[in-house]
Amino acid sequence: MRATILAVARDRFRREGYEAVTMRSLAADAGVDAALISYYFGSKRGLFAAVLELTLNPADVLASLLEGELESLPQRAIRALVAGWDRPETGLPLLTAVRAAAADPALATLLRGGLQREMVDRLADRLGGADARHRAGAFVGQLGGLVFTRYLLAVEPLASMTADEIVRTLGPALRTTLFGPVRRAATGNDHARGPASA
Amino acid sequence: MRATILAVARDRFRREGYEAVTMRSLAADAGVDAALISYYFGSKRGLFAAVLELTLNPADVLASLLEGELESLPQRAIRALVAGWDRPETGLPLLTAVRAAAADPALATLLRGGLQREMVDRLADRLGGADARHRAGAFVGQLGGLVFTRYLLAVEPLASMTADEIVRTLGPALRTTLFGPVRRAATGNDHARGPASA
Known part of the structure; x- marks a missing residue:
């Protein structure tokens, strides 16, 4: 599930840029609850870091x-x-x-x-x-x-x-x-x- | 001739770095007189710029x-x-x-x-x-x-x-x-x- 969210986020961030993408719309796209994204990544910033594969x-x-x-x-x-x-x-x-x-x-x-x-x-x-x-x-x-x-x-x-x-x-x-x-x-x-x- | 010098310079600069390459050794490599390099490019700096295709x-x-x-x-x-x-x-x-x-x-x-x-x-x-x-x-x-x-x-x-x-x-x-x-x-x-x- 984490990998699915990451794949969707990577794709949308790349196409639309950081600012335009909301956690809510990402959750909808990935078919998960927004709370699950928060659980995995903490925040949009955390998700961004994960997308960039940063430790x-x-x-x-x-x-x-x-x-x-x-x-x-x-x-x-x-x-x-x-x-x-x-x-x-x-x-x-x-x-x-x-x-x-x-x-x-x-x-x-x-x-x-x-x-x-x-x-x-x-x-x-x-x-x-x-x-x-x-x-x-x-x-x-x-x-x-x-x-x-x-x-x-x-x-x-x-x-x-x-x-x-x-x-x-x-x-x-x-x-x-x-x-x-x-x-x-x-x-x-x-x-x-x-x-x-x- | 200018193109030959550029090709040799690009190759040597890339392999050896800017500092190691001398105008003298470049001239020898390109089979031309060092004065011709000065004539075309003014200086090592000018040659560097030409190599980077800078205007x-x-x-x-x-x-x-x-x-x-x-x-x-x-x-x-x-x-x-x-x-x-x-x-x-x-x-x-x-x-x-x-x-x-x-x-x-x-x-x-x-x-x-x-x-x-x-x-x-x-x-x-x-x-x-x-x-x-x-x-x-x-x-x-x-x-x-x-x-x-x-x-x-x-x-x-x-x-x-x-x-x-x-x-x-x-x-x-x-x-x-x-x-x-x-x-x-x-x-x-x-x-x-x-x-x-x-």
Whole structure:
């Protein structure tokens, strides 16, 4: 039954994209009760992960990261990403999914929908404010850059840097993306170079 | 003759990677004088671009960007990237090359070598200092994230943002990557939140 649900979900996600598919309509298509899908996969996010054959679901990781304090999210997000992608058991299925999405437009649509709804939108909700969605998009884009250059292409020095080094190098940029340079420097001037009191 | 050189270069680049192949050995392999390769392709970088069937070579674009002032490099790099990738004549071949590299390990090796030597190393040379290569790697990684999320996956809101919006959203993060939060806040404390004089 689980395999039937997965097959139906895979097909519908690929044809219609992540957002359009409802748990209810999937249950109808698979000829099962919606509660059974929840029982097997927990949520649409869980089903999405199963469809992508992931053993680690980045959306679930982000959801738990967002429960912590926002202030430390940049370094926590980097560490969670590096831990998940560095470990072969979780990293290889992720890499396979991303490689497949790069080659297959239908899978790219699926991955895009998941990234938008489960990562950009959730982060934007948590951030709040007028430009929250742009900042959330840039944040996810920068983490995507880490996936692309460190894992997909293995560009040095990123490919060999430790999690600590990445936190040191990329952490400040991610903080700037979330909170803006103004909040750190408190000068209201992005280009301020003058001395400032701590 | 140009086609022969290209065929030999494509084969050797794919097998040996960008760094290992010399113009001299390529000339010998193709049975031509090295000067003829320079005549047709200008440089190893130009030959690399031709091999990737690019009409716009990101390495050449970066080289000319690095001739300008470093201070404005983040916004100039974003604008050049968006201009090149948004235009179908230059963007589609780039997208094709990146998609191919995502699927083909040999092409990924080729792209990786080019990114390391022609982008990360050149930027690091220009930046100078102990952690220049890490900062250059993170900078290229962030621009790679823009390619990955805006062009390869078309994740919103990044896919629909204007160049101005991307400069506003991602520019400060790229400045932080190149120059560090310390240089802007001048407090020596990354986490400073107190008031500061401009």
